[in-house]
Amino acid sequence: MKIEKERRIVGEMIALYYKNNYHQTIDDNEEAKELINYVNHRLSVCPFKDKKKFCSHCSVHCYEESKRELIKKVMRYSGPRLLFTHPLLVIKHVIEK
Numbered sequence: 357m358k359i360e361k362e363r364r365i366v367g368e369m370i371a372l373y374y375k376n377n378y379h380q381t382i383d384d385n386e387e388a389k390e391l392i393n394y395v396n397h398r399l400s401v402c403p404f405k406d407k408k409k410f411c412s413h414c415s416v417h418c419y420e421e422s423k424r425e426l427i428k429k430v431m432r433y434s435g436p437r438l439l440f441t442h443p444l445l446v447i448k449h450v451i452e453k
């Protein structure tokens with residue numbers, strides 16, 4: 357359940373980042389598609405399963421360096437903006453954090 361929520365919030369962040377910066381959907385942008393597939397794969401093989409914390413608070417950091425840098429950039433941009441487009445999602449996320 358927690359993994360599904362994280363999948364959803366990260367997906368929204370990636371979609372917002374590429375929409376606002378490249379005027380493209382995830383499906384239209386190779387980098388975005390690669391990133392979301394990578395994130396989903398990492399989540400599906402996460403050793404912590406449903407006991408996991410949010411990836412941004414994980415001590416393992418299983419992401420490869422380039423993907424970690426990219427997702428950080430996406431989160432820095434989309435995190436605050438998501439508050440306006442998906443306020444409930446962000447509030448729940450902050451409470452759980």
Ligand code: SF4
Pocket residue numbers: 398399402403404408409410411412414415416417418419
């Ligand atoms: S960063 Fe940590 S919590 Fe996130 S998928 Fe990797 S191991 Fe799991």
